[in-house]
Amino acid sequence: xxxxxxxxxxxxxxxxxxxxxxxxxxxxxxxxxxxxxxxxxxxxxxxxxxxxxxxxxxxxxxxxxxxxxxxxxxxxxxxxxxxxxxxxxxxxxxxxxxxxxxxxxxxxxxxxxxxxxxxxxxxxxxxxxxxxxxxxxxxxxxxxxxxxxxxxxxxxxxxxxxxxxxxxxxxxxxxxxxxxxxxxxxxxxxxxxxxxxxxxxxxxxxxxxxxxxxxxxxxxxxxxxxxxxxxxxxxxxxxxxxxxxxxxxxxxxxxxxxxxxxxxxxxxxxxxxxxxxxxxxxxxxxxxxxx
Numbered sequence: 056x057x058x059x060x061x062x063x064x065x066x067x068x069x070x071x072x073x074x075x076x077x078x079x080x081x082x083x084x085x086x087x088x089x090x091x092x093x094x095x096x097x098x099x100x101x102x103x104x105x106x107x108x109x110x111x112x113x114x115x116x117x118x119x120x121x122x123x124x125x126x127x128x129x130x131x132x133x134x135x136x137x138x139x140x141x142x143x144x145x146x147x148x149x150x151x152x153x154x155x156x157x158x159x160x161x162x163x164x165x166x167x168x169x170x171x172x173x174x175x176x177x178x179x180x181x182x183x184x185x186x187x188x189x190x191x192x193x194x195x196x197x198x199x200x201x202x203x204x205x206x207x208x209x210x211x212x213x214x215x216x217x218x219x220x221x222x223x224x225x226x227x228x229x230x231x232x233x234x235x236x237x238x239x240x241x242x243x244x245x246x247x248x249x250x251x252x253x254x255x256x257x258x259x260x261x262x263x264x265x266x267x268x269x270x271x272x273x274x275x276x277x278x279x280x281x282x283x284x285x286x287x288x289x290x291x292x293x294x295x296x297x298x299x300x301x302x303x304x305x306x307x308x309x310x311x312x313x314x315x316x317x318x319x320x321x322x323x324x325x326x327x328x329x330x331x332x333x334x335x336x337x338x339x340x341x342x343x344x345x346x
Contacts (some may be wrong), residue, residue, distance in 0.1 A: 060091035077118035136248075151174075151339030163340045167317060168262055170308045171335065171342040175256040182263025185226075189263075199263045199290075203314040206266075207289040218280045224267040227260035250308050250314035254344065265296060265315040269294040285311060289326035292319045305333045306342040 153165040162174040172178050177310055181189045184238040186203040187196045198206075206222070213220045227235065232255045259265040268275070268284065276299075277282040285295060296315040297307045315332070317325070325332045335342050 062309065085122065095262075108294045114200065117288060126241075138249070148340040151337075153338045153340075163208070164334075164340060166270045167334070167338075168340075169334065169340065170253075170257060170259050170262050171340075172253075172257055172344045173341045176229070176261050178256060180229070180261060182226060185263055187243075191226075192228040192231040193221045193224075193226065195266065197223075197263065198225045198266060199316060202264055205293065205316060209288065209293070212287075213280070215282060216283065216319075218283055220268055220280055220284070222266045223269055224260065224269055225265075227258060229255050229261055232258045249306070249344070250302075251310075255308075257344075259296065259313075259315060265313060267310075268312045268314065271310070273309075273311070276309075281311050284314070285331075286329070288314055289322035290319065292316055292322050294322045294325040294334070295331045298333055301331070301333040301336065304335040304342065306344075 061131070125312040147156075149164060153302060160177040161180065162169045182197060182199055184200050185195075186200045189197040191197070208219055232253065236248065236252050236254055239252045242248075250279055251277045254260070269278075276285070288295070293314040294317050295311065296313045297305045297310040299309040299311075302308055315334075334340070
């Protein structure tokens with residue numbers, strides 16, 4: 056049978072202090088572990104947040120970079136397209152921005168057929184919508200159908216005012232113009248003839264869209280008929296094709312008797328409140344022979 060050992064008072068105090076120290080150490084160790092755990096957790100949390108922030112910034116920068124690249128590419132593409140359009144436009148528009156088209160060798164500016172020193176007609180060209188079939192080399196009957204309708208109205212109104220207007224020269228074929236031009240050249244020489252007569256293929260008379268009235272003399276402008284035509288022909292869709300003082304644009308001297316049908320809207324713009332504009336200066340085109 057074991058005997059109980061009795062501890063002295065000193066021994067009991069030592070034992071108690073050891074127990075207290077052990078408990079205190081344990082508690083302190085637990086506290087340290089908790090503190091370290093919390094610190095580690097906070098550090099991981101901050102690290103995660105920083106990474107997310109960095110990723111967010113990186114993504115944002117990447118997106119911005121991508122957007123910048125995209126925008127740059129778009130700007131480059133737009134610039135390239137604009138450059139291409141400008142290059143193309145240089146061959147398709149006039150100096151004033153009107154579209155130039157060439158169809159079957161015939162030039163149209165903003166839909167208006169042009170025949171002058173710069174733009175010629177094929178030798179085989181005849182009026183495309185004549186009032187009467189083209190059967191002659193020279194005729195006052197086979198002009199454009201719309202022109203003839205406008206002319207009939209203008210002629211009627213002029214007659215009502217006691218004015219005597221008539222067409223003295225209308226359609227002329229390419230071959231007929233050869234004869235006309237060469238005759239003037241033999242008389243006055245090329246330089247002089249070019250100021251009042253068109254070379255074959257460059258004459259508006261071949262289009263069937265113009266005519267000469269009454270007499271091809273400068274005196275026509277001073278007659279009652281000439282004055283009325285100058286002030287009123289635009290109301291019917293006609294323009295003074297070679298206005299006074301516009302030789303530098305048209306390449307021809309003033310012809311008060313030569314009317315061209317262009318429609319009321321354009322004719323009104325060309326009338327310019329009495330200060331006639333030529334087709335050349337209105338559209339921004341030239342009228343110069345290549346040689």
